[in-house]
Amino acid sequence: MADEKRAFARRLAAESIAAGEPTAWFETLYAAAEAGDAVVPWADLEPNPLLVRWAAAAGRAHGGAALVVGCGLGDDAEFLAGLGYRTVAFDVAPTAVAGARRRFPGSAVEYVAADLLDPPAGWLGAFDLVFESYTVQVLQGAARAAAIANCGALVAPGGELLVLARAREDADEPGAMPWPLTRAEMEAFATGDFQVVHLEAVHDHEEPPVRRWTATLRRRVVESAA
Ligand SMILES: C[S@@+](CC[C@H](N)C(=O)[O-])C[C@H]1O[C@@H](n2cnc3c(N)ncnc32)[C@H](O)[C@@H]1O
Structure with missing residues (x-):
């Protein structure tokens, strides 16, 4: 997303975080975009090439049950549903969820307004695939740490967590929103009974290319004692 497209979102993010509401700005941004007063800088309106x-x-x-975290306007959720997953997709911004439903009438995807920082109890350990792309990188501080931990909590035993995020080296400053993740932050998704199947930084298709993490983690099936 070009810098000029991000300027408004960055201002909203700064104001929201300063007010102690780290996720309030997403709804403000989607609502402003719907009114024609802003653009949602990450809304490519196509499935993520990665x-x-x-x-x-x-x-x-x-196949199986999939959950899309921070689904925005729904393109990745629709893609996973097209692959055969029974897909639930959620976003903290109700206007994003309404937009996804409107864009894909009759969709097999269940779109829900929900917060990764306080997910519905019934979702814990319930999904064969959890897909997180670019949500953690727009959160900071305690919200960021909680978001990382909660992604794993949503995966069923034996299930998979797929994470995409902007990448940065430990020594680099995070800069302006979006704030890229370090390798240590990516490894933090593997809490408890997860093993990292695959973790690498790749350069994407954008011009200029952006360095991004792709990670696949699998939740172990813990055998109960007989
Ligand atoms: C940078 S956008 C990425 C959207 C989409 N995942 C993608 O890859 O294009 C982050 C999305 O996460 C949503 N989001 C932010 N915090 C969230 C939270 N705590 N729970 C659920 N969704 C959240 C935002 O509203 C926004 O749609």
Whole structure:
């Protein structure tokens, strides 16, 4: 997303965080965009090419229950549903959820307004695939740490967590929103009973290319004592 497109979102983010409401600005931004007063800088209106690449490279049949975190206007959720997943997709911004429903009438995806920082109890450990792209990188501080931990909590035993995020080196400053993740932050998704199957930084298709993490983590099936 070009810098000029991000300026308004960055101002909203700064004001919201300063007011102690780290996620309030998303609804403000989507509502302003719907009124024609702003653009949502990350809304590409197509599935993420890194998700498409992951699906093609998986080398297995897709299916089961999938959850899309911070789904925005729904393109990644629709893509996963098209692969055969029973897909739930959620966003903290009700206007984003309404927009996704409107863009995809009759969709098989269940779109829900919900907060990753306080997810519905019934979602814990319930999904064979959890897909998180670019949500953690727009959060800071305690919200960021909680978001990382909660992604894992949503994965079923034996299930998979797929994470995409902007990448930065430990020594680099995070800069302005979006705030890229370090390797240590990516590894923090592997809390408790997760193992990292794959973690690498790749350069994407954008011009100029952006360095992004792609990570796949699998939740172990913990055998209960007989
Ligand atoms: C940078 S956008 C990325 C959107 C989409 N995942 C993508 O890859 O294009 C982050 C999205 O996460 C949503 N979001 C931010 N914090 C959230 C939270 N705590 N719970 C659910 N959604 C959240 C925002 O409203 C926004 O749609």
